[in-house]
Amino acid sequence: MTVEADSGDPVVVAALTRCGATVGRLVDGVGDATDLDTALADLFGLPDDLRPSPLAGALVVVLLRLGPHAEPRHVQHVDALLGIADRDPPPWPEWADIRMLARALAPMGRIAALATGDSPQPADLRALLTELGELEALLPARASEAVGHHLQLVHTMATSVHDAMHDDEAALRRIGPDLERLRAQIGDPEVSAELTPMIEVTSRWPDLLLAERRSNLPVAEAVELLQAAVDAVPSHRRGENFPEFAAAAGATTARLRSLEGLIGQGSGSAPTDQQIAALLARAEHPDAGPARRATSYRDLGAAVARRGSRDRDPSRIDQAVGYQRQALAAATAAAPISTAVSWSGRPDYLLSLLALADTLALQWTVAGRHDSLVEAEQLLVEARELAVGPENMLWAEINERLSSARASLGAHSGARQAGLDGLRRHAWKVLLQSDPAAATAAARGATSDATRVARQLLAAGRPAEAIQALDAGRALVLFAATELHDVPTRLDARGRADLAEQWLLATASGEPEAVPVELRREALTALSTPADPEAVGAAGPLDPPTLPEIRAALAALDADALVYLVPATSRDTGYAVIAPAQGPPASMELPGLTLDDRSDLDSYLYALSNRDAARFPVGPLPAESAEARGVADPAGEGLPREVELQQVESRFADTLDTLCGWAWQAAIGPLLEQYFAHRPAAGSGRPPRVVLVPMGSLARVPWQAARRPDGPYAVQLAEFSQAASARFLCASAVRTRVPLAPVGLVVGDPDTGRVGAELTAARVEAYAVHQAFYRGGRYLGRRPDGQPSRSGAGTAAQIRDWLTSTRPGAGAMLHLACHGVVEVAGEETASYLLLAGRERLTTEELIAVLAEVPQRVLGLVVLAACRTGVSSRGYDEAYSLGTAFLAGGARSVLSTQWSIPDQATSVLMFMFHHFLATGRRPARDALRRAQLWMLDPQRQPPEGMPPQLRRHLAQTDPAEVVAWAGFVHWGQ
Numbered sequence: 001m002t003v004e005a006d007s008g009d010p011v012v013v014a015a016l017t018r019c020g021a022t023v024g025r026l027v028d029g030v031g032d033a034t035d036l037d038t039a040l041a042d043l044f045g046l047p048d049d050l051r052p053s054p055l056a057g058a059l060v061v062v063l064l065r066l067g068p069h070a071e072p073r074h075v076q077h078v079d080a081l082l083g084i085a086d087r088d089p090p091p092w093p094e095w096a097d098i099r100m101l102a103r104a105l106a107p108m109g110r111i112a113a114l115a116t117g118d119s120p121q122p123a124d125l126r127a128l129l130t131e132l133g134e135l136e137a138l139l140p141a142r143a144s145e146a147v148g149h150h151l152q153l154v155h156t157m158a159t160s161v162h163d164a165m166h167d168d169e170a171a172l173r174r175i176g177p178d179l180e181r182l183r184a185q186i187g188d189p190e191v192s193a194e195l196t197p198m199i200e201v202t203s204r205w206p207d208l209l210l211a212e213r214r215s216n217l218p219v220a221e222a223v224e225l226l227q228a229a230v231d232a233v234p235s236h237r238r239g240e241n242f243p244e245f246a247a248a249a250g251a252t253t254a255r256l257r258s259l260e261g262l263i264g265q266g267s268g269s270a271p272t273d274q275q276i277a278a279l280l281a282r283a284e285h286p287d288a289g290p291a292r293r294a295t296s297y298r299d300l301g302a303a304v305a306r307r308g309s310r311d312r313d314p315s316r317i318d319q320a321v322g323y324q325r326q327a328l329a330a331a332t333a334a335a336p337i338s339t340a341v342s343w344s345g346r347p348d349y350l351l352s353l354l355a356l357a358d359t360l361a362l363q364w365t366v367a368g369r370h371d372s373l374v375e376a377e378q379l380l381v382e383a384r385e386l387a388v389g390p391e392n393m394l395w396a397e398i399n400e401r402l403s404s405a406r407a408s409l410g411a412h413s414g415a416r417q418a419g420l421d422g423l424r425r426h427a428w429k430v431l432l433q434s435d436p437a438a439a440t441a442a443a444r445g446a447t448s449d450a451t452r453v454a455r456q457l458l459a460a461g462r463p464a465e466a467i468q469a470l471d472a473g474r475a476l477v478l479f480a481a482t483e484l485h486d487v488p489t490r491l492d493a494r495g496r497a498d499l500a501e502q503w504l505l506a507t508a509s510g511e512p513e514a515v516p517v518e519l520r521r522e523a524l525t526a527l528s529t530p531a532d533p534e535a536v537g538a539a540g541p542l543d544p545p546t547l548p549e550i551r552a553a554l555a556a557l558d559a560d561a562l563v564y565l566v567p568a569t570s571r572d573t574g575y576a577v578i579a580p581a582q583g584p585p586a587s588m589e590l591p592g593l594t595l596d597d598r599s600d601l602d603s604y605l606y607a608l609s610n611r612d613a614a615r616f617p618v619g620p621l622p623a624e625s626a627e628a629r630g631v632a633d634p635a636g637e638g639l640p641r642e643v644e645l646q647q648v649e650s651r652f653a654d655t656l657d658t659l660c661g662w663a664w665q666a667a668i669g670p671l672l673e674q675y676f677a678h679r680p681a682a683g684s685g686r687p688p689r690v691v692l693v694p695m696g697s698l699a700r701v702p703w704q705a706a707r708r709p710d711g712p713y714a715v716q717l718a719e720f721s722q723a724a725s726a727r728f729l730c731a732s733a734v735r736t737r738v739p740l741a742p743v744g745l746v747v748g749d750p751d752t753g754r755v756g757a758e759l760t761a762a763r764v765e766a767y768a769v770h771q772a773f774y775r776g777g778r779y780l781g782r783r784p785d786g787q788p789s790r791s792g793a794g795t796a797a798q799i800r801d802w803l804t805s806t807r808p809g810a811g812a813m814l815h816l817a818c819h820g821v822v823e824v825a826g827e828e829t830a831s832y833l834l835l836a837g838r839e840r841l842t843t844e845e846l847i848a849v850l851a852e853v854p855q856r857v858l859g860l861v862v863l864a865a866c867r868t869g870v871s872s873r874g875y876d877e878a879y880s881l882g883t884a885f886l887a888g889g890a891r892s893v894l895s896t897q898w899s900i901p902d903q904a905t906s907v908l909m910f911m912f913h914h915f916l917a918t919g920r921r922p923a924r925d926a927l928r929r930a931q932l933w934m935l936d937p938q939r940q941p942p943e944g945m946p947p948q949l950r951r952h953l954a955q956t957d958p959a960e961v962v963a964w965a966g967f968v969h970w971g972q
Helices: 010-027 033-045 053-069 078-085 095-116 125-141 145-165 169-185 189-203 205-211 219-231 243-259 273-283 290-311 314-333 347-367 370-387 395-409 412-431 436-442 446-459 463-472 476-483 487-493 497-509 517-528 547-556 599-607 623-628 641-651 655-678 696-700 726-733 760-773 796-804 843-852 881-887 902-918 923-935 947-955
Strands: 561-566 574-580 586-590 689-694 719-722 745-748 778-781 813-817 819-825 828-834 840-842 860-863 892-896 967-971
Touching: 010 033, 010 053, 033 053, 053 078, 053 095, 078 095, 125 145, 145 169, 145 189, 169 189, 169 436, 273 290, 290 314, 290 347, 314 347, 347 370, 347 395, 370 395, 395 412, 395 446, 412 436, 412 446, 412 463, 412 476, 412 517, 436 476, 446 463, 446 561, 446 574, 463 547, 463 561, 463 574, 463 586, 463 726, 476 726, 476 843, 476 881, 487 497, 487 517, 497 517, 547 561, 547 574, 547 726, 561 655, 574 655, 586 655, 689 696, 719 923, 726 881, 745 760, 745 796, 760 778, 760 813, 760 902, 760 947, 778 796, 796 813, 796 840, 796 843, 813 902, 828 843, 828 881, 840 843, 843 881, 860 881, 860 902, 881 892, 881 967, 892 923, 902 923, 902 947, 923 967
Parallel strands: 561 689, 689 719, 719 967, 745 778, 745 813, 813 860, 860 892
Antiparallel strands: 561 574, 574 586, 819 828, 828 840, 892 967
């Protein structure tokens, strides 16, 4: 290709001539990648005003011919080439189409450069996604199927990068289904063969992106994940098709393999000399840009530090510090990333600050250099200032390291504050999500991090701050499901009418994912900033309550103390952490506070249940079911239900007694005998009133049934409630009291359509409760004779209508005697009430329904159904049917910890309402009095108890733990 030069400079003329000849060979199809490198270098080496448009246009055509086979280092020049060609567009009829196809190729190069770290200035991902969307809208009419699908694939990959950087777990979860839809759309077998391997790789990309940014994903696991993705591409295609993906995957695999074990997560030994040499060569490669050099020097410094730590070699550590300083210098030279993403500031610089601080801290550990620790603390302070707040992905890591450094320097107050500040990251990330499933994924690690910080604070004798730490990781999914309702009104109150309007527009469709993550971030930032930062005690939604706030809540609830129960581990003791209504906070070491494996407990409780239709079908059970629960079935033909239950009861007869004895020794005994015994109750003549927050598997334990060795149960010595967290305790305390009235809604055994799943005692219970105490209210479901109520069958719609009713006559009491179900299928979980016609009312629906009518006042909700207090999002999330009502504004809630027995429950529930209505007792005291009545061998049924319930009383042993201890009180 001949190009005339306007310059008389022989160097320019020579470069133009050489460039034209090279481009000519490439256009003729006889050039290779080296020729393309040379042509690009010659063209961009010319003065800007002497770069010929025809050459730039011809190179664009060359790159388009390569299509998906073009290498990232070449594709990244497409934008610049188009800029040159547009000065004097080629007079080709097809130039408009060529230009559009080239625009589709350019984003692919930018994404690849961003993924591999080759780009000195990472793309603005939001602008890039907008561009890709526009191109997708234009391409189908003009481009081949291969180009269109290729662009969709790149768009999906760009979206995964964007979503990972914005903490958007819900969007990341959608990447897989999006790719499956793309795969299904490909009709051309050739295109399918070309794209399918890379769809396999891209489907793993979200996890790969998070592997290096999420501390709870070990490096070894990340290596296996990425290697599996690379292996998904057939070997004969790895270097041929979509090399930008293969290069990114290969480079990341190599990095992770070199890092495996360097941070103590893997089982590998310290790096070899050959591995260190390879890392050094990568760091010093002449073609590496500042971002790549920063990454490579960080990896090299980490490898050398690992070697020096193993060998306790100060000289190696000194060398590692030097490499980390070079990484910081390279990061300083790199351009900053857009502040629109959660890696606000400069991510390479932040990462390099952290890496250098870590290595300096190691230098202090190995060589005892105090000046290194001082510098590490200063670097971490700079990193914290640059990170700004919990919206930054590195916020938790920065504060964790800063806390450790300050503690080592003796600055204990600053260390404690940094540890607490770091935990705010968990609340931020969970609140940012658009649905409970995504919030659950975002909450991973919250409890373990919060417990770790709390243990450090307890070791330092700071129980009040330890409660703040524990609360920072507790019930976050439930909090997120209720905290950000009515966002526009709250934004208006903060003076952000602009954001309020954007939110209303985004939510017009009714779909939570319709709100862009950037808008959610901006709204959360506005709501998280105290309206008056100078005000004493000013706090936002990310901050757990303080000790004075907890004390005020306890006083309002007439309770004596909030007690967190922290389970013991193989390395650490358990604790009771106590916030009293009066006096100083305290903690008690409880080394035996661990459940170990008590799966037999669940088997026993489930086996005795008949209000859990989903788990125990009526009729003969298959042999494998019996075997799984330890029931003898010699013939292998399945056992009749009643025979199986008898054998289960016989086998596990001692389980609950053992558990109750353990609960006393492990926690309740020390609490009552060592702490409360020396503290007078707030009200004279009454037992201690304790609000428990049992963490982890401790939520399974019926603490009120803890049994002292000489016989009494804890419920006979104290009054117990539970709270989802200190935050929810405070929320309950400030709500206005609702007086009891003889109106409300009672639901008894709705017809679910399941043969044999009737709850005959539940319908007797519900009808008796309605007739004796709430005759002015409404009754739904089945009457004791099995006939449907004339008021309604008890459908989900009828209960929703009552929950949203603001009619004065609707009442404020809800009693549900029906089936409760908790389903777990892999990562998918669900908890719901099973109602008439097999309709479901889920936890998520309840939260949404109650949010629609914040003016609706619920005084009491009684969930006389199975497992309504069991979390469907993990024990520490406290996300259940019962807590959904509590979070939705119900003043008091009774829920169940296990699958409750039908007949015994019917008696307990009647007695609860008897003490509530006739005795005019608060809900928590009415429940305790009903439980004490069940335990009393001299018990006498009240006059109003109907004959059918008296028969249930005669047919059961009310004093059995399973009969009375499954109910827990929450709230007022």
